[in-house]
Amino acid sequence: MALGSSLAGAQGKTAEDQNRIDRTMAPGCAIGLYRPAECDRHTKASADRRGELKN
Numbered sequence: 001m002a003l004g005s006s007l008a009g010a011q012g013k014t015a016e017d018q019n020r021i022d023r024t025m026a027p028g029c030a031i032g033l034y035r036p037a038e039c040d041r042h043t044k045a046s047a048d049r050r051g052e053l054k055n
Contacts, residue, residue: 008038009045015053022046 007025012018022042029039 008034008042010042011045011049018046018049018053021025 007021007028010021010025012021025034025039025046026043028034029042034042
């Protein structure tokens with residue numbers, strides 16, 4: 001698992017890519033590795049990307 005500050009807000013090319021990014025990001029948010037603002041930024045970016053992938 002790769003964790004780094006550049007991962008927050010990352011957007012996948014496909015829905016499965018986005019799932020992988022989200023699964024990598026979630027544990028870091030859960031244990032406090034990332035700041036709450038980074039987790040919030042990622043949650044919003046992920047939702048936006050999922051919306052784009054559906055269109």
